[in-house]
Amino acid sequence: MDKKGYYGQWGGAFIPEVLYETFRELGRAFEEARSDPDFWPEYLRLMSSYSCRPTPLTHAANLSDHFGGAGIYIKREDLNHTGAHKANNVMGQGLLVKRMGKKRVIAETGAGQHGVATATMAAKFGFACTIYMGEEDVARQRPNVFWMEKLGATVIPVTSGSRTLKDAINEAFRDWVTSMDDTHYVMGTVCGPHPFPEMVAWFQSIIGREARRQILAAHGRLPARVFACVGGGSNAMGIFQGFLDDPEVELIGVEAGGHGIETGQHAARLAGDDGSAGVAQGYKTMFLQDSDGQMRDTHSVAAGLDYVGVSPILSDLWEKKRVRFTAATDREVMAALELTMRKEGIIPALESAHAFVQAFKEAPAMSRGEALIINMSGRGDKDIFTIADAFKDPSWKQFIIDKGRQYAAD
Amino acid sequence: MDKKGYYGQWGGAFIPEVLYETFRELGRAFEEARSDPDFWPEYLRLMSSYSCRPTPLTHAANLSDHFGGAGIYIKREDLNHTGAHKANNVMGQGLLVKRMGKKRVIAETGAGQHGVATATMAAKFGFACTIYMGEEDVARQRPNVFWMEKLGATVIPVTSGSRTLKDAINEAFRDWVTSMDDTHYVMGTVCGPHPFPEMVAWFQSIIGREARRQILAAHGRLPARVFACVGGGSNAMGIFQGFLDDPEVELIGVEAGGHGIETGQHAARLAGDDGSAGVAQGYKTMFLQDSDGQMRDTHSVAAGLDYVGVSPILSDLWEKKRVRFTAATDREVMAALELTMRKEGIIPALESAHAFVQAFKEAPAMSRGEALIINMSGRGDKDIFTIADAFKDPSWKQFIIDKGRQYAAD
Amino acid sequence: MQLTEYLREQKAEKKILLMTHLVLGYPSFEVNREVIRQMVDNGVDLIEMQIPFSEPMADGPVILKANQAAIENGAKVRDCLDLAAEITAAHPIPFLFMTYYNILFKYGVAKFFRKAAAIGIRGFIVPDLPPEEGEEFLALAKEYGIAPIMIYAPTSTEKRMRELAKPGDGFIYCVARRGVTGRKTEFDRDFGDYMARCRRATDLPLAVGFGIGSRQDVDSLIGQADIAVIGTKTIRLVDEQGPAAVGPFIAGLR
Amino acid sequence: MQLTEYLREQKAEKKILLMTHLVLGYPSFEVNREVIRQMVDNGVDLIEMQIPFSEPMADGPVILKANQAAIENGAKVRDCLDLAAEITAAHPIPFLFMTYYNILFKYGVAKFFRKAAAIGIRGFIVPDLPPEEGEEFLALAKEYGIAPIMIYAPTSTEKRMRELAKPGDGFIYCVARRGVTGRKTEFDRDFGDYMARCRRATDLPLAVGFGIGSRQDVDSLIGQADIAVIGTKTIRLVDEQGPAAVGPFIAGLR
Ligand SMILES: Cc1ncc(COP(=O)(O)O)c(C=O)c1O
Ligand SMILES: Cc1ncc(COP(=O)(O)O)c(C=O)c1O
Numbered sequence A, B: 001m002d003k004k005g006y007y008g009q010w011g012g013a014f015i016p017e018v019l020y021e022t023f024r025e026l027g028r029a030f031e032e033a034r035s036d037p038d039f040w041p042e043y044l045r046l047m048s049s050y051s052c053r054p055t056p057l058t059h060a061a062n063l064s065d066h067f068g069g070a071g072i073y074i075k076r077e078d079l080n081h082t083g084a085h086k087a088n089n090v091m092g093q094g095l096l097v098k099r100m101g102k103k104r105v106i107a108e109t110g111a112g113q114h115g116v117a118t119a120t121m122a123a124k125f126g127f128a129c130t131i132y133m134g135e136e137d138v139a140r141q142r143p144n145v146f147w148m149e150k151l152g153a154t155v156i157p158v159t160s161g162s163r164t165l166k167d168a169i170n171e172a173f174r175d176w177v178t179s180m181d182d183t184h185y186v187m188g189t190v191c192g193p194h195p196f197p198e199m200v201a202w203f204q205s206i207i208g209r210e211a212r213r214q215i216l217a218a219h220g221r222l223p224a225r226v227f228a229c230v231g232g233g234s235n236a237m238g239i240f241q242g243f244l245d246d247p248e249v250e251l252i253g254v255e256a257g258g259h260g261i262e263t264g265q266h267a268a269r270l271a272g273d274d275g276s277a278g279v280a281q282g283y284k285t286m287f288l289q290d291s292d293g294q295m296r297d298t299h300s301v302a303a304g305l306d307y308v309g310v311s312p313i314l315s316d317l318w319e320k321k322r323v324r325f326t327a328a329t330d331r332e333v334m335a336a337l338e339l340t341m342r343k344e345g346i347i348p349a350l351e352s353a354h355a356f357v358q359a360f361k362e363a364p365a366m367s368r369g370e371a372l373i374i375n376m377s378g379r380g381d382k383d384i385f386t387i388a389d390a391f392k393d394p395s396w397k398q399f400i401i402d403k404g405r406q407y408a409a410d
Numbered sequence C, D: 001m002q003l004t005e006y007l008r009e010q011k012a013e014k015k016i017l018l019m020t021h022l023v024l025g026y027p028s029f030e031v032n033r034e035v036i037r038q039m040v041d042n043g044v045d046l047i048e049m050q051i052p053f054s055e056p057m058a059d060g061p062v063i064l065k066a067n068q069a070a071i072e073n074g075a076k077v078r079d080c081l082d083l084a085a086e087i088t089a090a091h092p093i094p095f096l097f098m099t100y101y102n103i104l105f106k107y108g109v110a111k112f113f114r115k116a117a118a119i120g121i122r123g124f125i126v127p128d129l130p131p132e133e134g135e136e137f138l139a140l141a142k143e144y145g146i147a148p149i150m151i152y153a154p155t156s157t158e159k160r161m162r163e164l165a166k167p168g169d170g171f172i173y174c175v176a177r178r179g180v181t182g183r184k185t186e187f188d189r190d191f192g193d194y195m196a197r198c199r200r201a202t203d204l205p206l207a208v209g210f211g212i213g214s215r216q217d218v219d220s221l222i223g224q225a226d227i228a229v230i231g232t233k234t235i236r237l238v239d240e241q242g243p244a245a246v247g248p249f250i251a252g253l254r
Helices: A017-035 A039-049 A061-067 A086-100 A113-125 A135-140 A142-150 A165-179 A196-219 A234-240 A312-319 A330-344 A350-365 A380-390 A394-409 B017-035 B039-049 B061-067 B086-100 B113-125 B135-140 B142-150 B165-179 B196-219 B234-240 B312-319 B330-344 B350-365 B380-390 B394-409 C003-013 C029-041 C061-072 C077-090 C101-107 C109-119 C135-144 C158-165 C189-201 C215-221 C232-241 C243-251 D003-013 D029-041 D061-072 D077-090 D101-107 D109-119 D135-144 D158-165 D189-201 D215-221 D232-241 D243-251
Strands: A057-059 A071-076 A104-109 A128-134 A154-158 A183-185 A225-229 A250-258 A276-280 A283-287 A323-329 A371-376 B057-059 B071-076 B104-109 B128-134 B154-158 B183-185 B225-229 B250-258 B276-280 B283-287 B323-329 B371-376 C017-023 C046-050 C095-098 C123-125 C150-152 C172-175 C206-209 C227-230 D017-023 D046-050 D095-098 D123-125 D150-152 D172-175 D206-209 D227-230
Touching: A017 A086, A017 A165, A017 A196, A017 D150, A017 D158, A039 A086, A039 A196, A039 B057, A057 A196, A057 B039, A061 A071, A061 A330, A061 A350, A071 A196, A086 A104, A086 A113, A086 A183, A086 A196, A086 A234, A104 A113, A104 A165, A113 A128, A113 A142, A113 B330, A128 A135, A128 A165, A135 A142, A135 A154, A142 A154, A142 A380, A142 B330, A142 B380, A142 B394, A154 A165, A165 A183, A196 A234, A196 A312, A196 A371, A225 A234, A225 A350, A234 A250, A234 A312, A234 A371, A250 A312, A250 A330, A250 A350, A276 D101, A283 A312, A312 A323, A323 A330, A323 A350, A330 A350, A330 A380, A330 B113, A330 B142, A350 A371, A350 A380, A380 B142, A380 B380, A394 B142, A394 B394, B017 B086, B017 B165, B017 B196, B017 C150, B017 C158, B039 B086, B039 B196, B057 B196, B061 B071, B061 B330, B061 B350, B071 B196, B086 B104, B086 B113, B086 B183, B086 B196, B086 B234, B104 B113, B104 B165, B113 B128, B113 B142, B128 B135, B128 B165, B135 B142, B135 B154, B142 B154, B142 B380, B154 B165, B165 B183, B196 B234, B196 B312, B196 B371, B225 B234, B225 B350, B234 B312, B234 B371, B250 B312, B250 B330, B250 B350, B276 C101, B283 B312, B312 B323, B323 B330, B323 B350, B330 B350, B330 B380, B350 B371, B350 B380, C003 C017, C017 C029, C017 C061, C017 C206, C017 C232, C029 C046, C029 C077, C029 C232, C029 C243, C046 C061, C046 C077, C061 C232, C077 C095, C077 C109, C101 C109, C109 C135, C150 C158, C158 C189, C172 C189, C189 C206, C215 C227, C232 C243, D003 D017, D017 D029, D017 D061, D017 D206, D017 D232, D029 D046, D029 D077, D029 D232, D029 D243, D046 D061, D046 D077, D061 D232, D077 D095, D077 D109, D101 D109, D109 D135, D150 D158, D158 D189, D172 D189, D189 D206, D215 D227, D232 D243
Parallel strands: A071 A371, A104 A128, A104 A183, A128 A154, A225 A250, A225 A371, A250 A323, B071 B371, B104 B128, B104 B183, B128 B154, B225 B250, B225 B371, B250 B323, C017 C046, C017 C227, C046 C095, C095 C123, C150 C172, C172 C206, C206 C227, D017 D046, D017 D227, D046 D095, D095 D123, D150 D172, D172 D206, D206 D227
Antiparallel strands: A057 A071, A276 A283, B057 B071, B276 B283
């Protein structure tokens, strides 16, 4: 790292003065935890007894045969408690909150995964919990809202801006500048002001540490390539960190190509040419913004990738060409999802399916002796409304129509 | 075991002659697998690389404090791939099918969990797959039907009888008597004709083997009591087998009390006095039947417990008083579910929540030095339609109404 | 006279015998009476009366539906036994009970045999009771002189058939093909091999059931089997055309 | 004349100065013109003009909505600068830009300073730019003689305040309380302690903002602060009663 909180030219902490002390305290708590030899083992214990870590690395024999190239391995973050890698970050921050003696947590959420994970952590640790969620996402992701509420969290629909993830982040900050004395903001990804990117990357590094050990055990040597989808970038950073120091391992981040980069309706900040440097939401990175610096609307079938910014650490790794970036379109994602379900009995989250798309494009041309890893950041159950929509499943539609009529008649 | 395939007076193989050879072959394949020293390790390898075994034993510190008695531990079968213990059985049978060289699997399903697990296994092993599911369950469990189909299975709604689980079992047998040459019937629980109860119990014993080791590590000695819900009885047998030889460990099976045993609308075969000995679906056990021997309609909020029969092994353990049986009502289940979500950030399946009910009743009167284990057979995400219904969640209803109108307008 | 001997005698006079089937209480006991009368009047040699069961695992959709409808209509086991008593008294041919084991089990197996013997029932067909599970059943069958009808299937090995023949009596019910009742059977080369295997395994008369519904089907069994069993077909006929259609149909079968 | 000196001079004549705020382009540039005229005519001492940004993290719902409406109405940064040029030329009081850092960053920080200086802007308030991140910004501020307005918060320690004062110029913007713009502030004992802390940490004039909306609020600041900042209140007023209501409101504040 260069200047504190910077990765190359990216990162920083562009925060209102009212949060200055809060960030100092957070930074201190984080540094202390990181240098406390008992902390990481405590974290591991929590993750292996409350969640299911280490998560497996599954050899996808059928997909490997299907493409006839590299051996395909899937890192199974879907098997975490709450169904995604988000748990790693959230539980880690939960331990920090306990150390700091705070009693309440707040968080933003897009897809709802981070919200559910945070509500879960809050229940487990006995914290009060408020989740900010764009009104549009509340509508799209009602099942997750339902669970958050049942887990005891208050979900506040955010009606400003594009009513999606970025607006939820703003709103969480607005809460925090009022409540910082007893409240911690559980940032959901490797974005935001320092020390969030560093902290979230640290907790998520558990993925890469395990994956490195597991692929060596299963394949005998390092993988040739590692694929991960990139929303904010936390699952990608999580697995990439296992291989950053191995130059022979190529790292590939896959962003949301939406309806196609050429349509402008996407969320590709680093792949393609639509992103540009900016400062917002407390940090400097590549954003999707207009020439005035106003953030643009983004689109992805995967709510968790539908975000204007990206991890400053990834912007740096992109600039240094350590991580290659590509994008997968909504359509490609549905095809990869279908193939993965059929061939392996595994249902990736729509977000994760982006990584599968790119791996499938590259596997055939790789040699049989090589291995690739796909980071499966989460499971697709949560996406049933979106996936059933996308597949235009008639029985599903009829089921919902009937159920709706029944409710309307109640 | 007594007479082959019998547990005390229970069990047997009441099968049509046309399946005689099929069962012989299956029995042989099973015996060979069981005595093959490589088989169980192969099974463990599969379960730890494709699913997330060993699943954790979570210390529920908040619930323990809340009740102020025994230390409460939760065995996390919800963290299995596909979200329930059903995966253990299905993957094991998948390995057997491979050994037998068959190319197609069929299964019955009630809640849909076993159907999803079987469809998943079939995708993974490359088998064709047909799932029989009562028409009523198809309607109640549409999300699971959707996933089964997406996983490549054909789901056949069964319109006979009560259009629920038992009818799906009959229908699966009707398929099997035609197709046995290339088809294996993946029985979903520790019921049915010999060798199914023994085989399913063997695969599910992975739960108890792990749990025993884990509780000794976490608590230093054996638990005083172990609670499991009982539909067919596979998750219960799975965990109980870890402690059957320890007379100091009390084993408690919790059946579906539905609207209350006194109402007759329940599925309690062993708790209460409504069950009686009978022979159906290929085996002898305690059934809910009328004085003519016709099977009765059962009721439970949990589709997976809504079944007329019960494992012959459990009938024997009940008769021998090794396992105590109780029932939890639908209402108690919703309360236990809510408490568990709030206190621990854990969402049990409606089936599993039955075990929580009874543990919660008994924990306060137990001493602080004692431990109890609840087998959490599955996760509750799958039950969102039922749970949201039960909680009469207005936003959820509105969401479904809107979605239904939108589909109707398409 | 024992059932087997009766069948041998009848067979001496006919190229093939006919056994028909019906579900007691479906569509009603009233119709059962009429259907049986038509069957007997038109030369049927023996009749299996199915006592309905809620889980008729080995039956196809038509008989399944008949079972469930009978139960829903309120047909109790007691009613079935009463009707059976009336029928056996009224008609000179042998009658058998076909049902699933739970009906006997719940009634009390010994008590059921006693009752059936009193009624004059000549045999039991219980498709979900293999002899391995039937120790008590077989002993009682011997005691009461009720033939326990064993079942052969195309999947049975010759060795298995010989074993089944031992406790068997009356005749052997040869299931014509894999699957449940009600679907069409092809009487092809494989079928011939199967019947030859059955013949080698036992001296008992052979009945062939599953999927037989026309004179052509019955004809094709001549020389291979002793009894042709008509099941689903008559139920369908009664459903579609009423009981009066049964007589002409039976008359036309041979 | 430097902004600080101007403020000291003005303060010498008045018990307290008034700074008002508005969002450029909201509800329209036309209304901005009228509102500013009313403000100036009624004795406002200085005005902060907010260039809208899509992610105004430190602003409450009213100003947030104004930002987003302005952008949706098509207000571009260029248009804001054009209006600002027109305004500074037309009115004799000092004007400041308030905005978020991305607006400067994307425009080019140096270029933005050059432009602002050319227009005659006297200070910048950038709530998401702490001095740690503002090296270039502070250097340019010095170069162009535009006051970089530092912000104090109730959570700032006295040590931190002293550090902030160093690069600061013009005045210090004291955020009256935790939270975002637009909610009511209690001017209680804690507030007094806070202001005393601010006063000890710097010689620069102190402006107090967040939640000031009445003569009573303004009065309670006299003696504790040099400048009262009226933000959300006038936006609400224009929303509800139109620009003509601004003049009387301002006139009544002191
Ligand atoms: C399953 C899943 N994968 C990926 C993401 C994207 O986030 P990140 O890039 O931080 O991993 C999300 C965010 O909600 C998610 O839920
Ligand atoms: C989550 C879960 N638990 C329990 C059961 C009941 O089955 P068993 O008693 O065989 O464990 C089911 C059956 O579908 C289930 O899905």
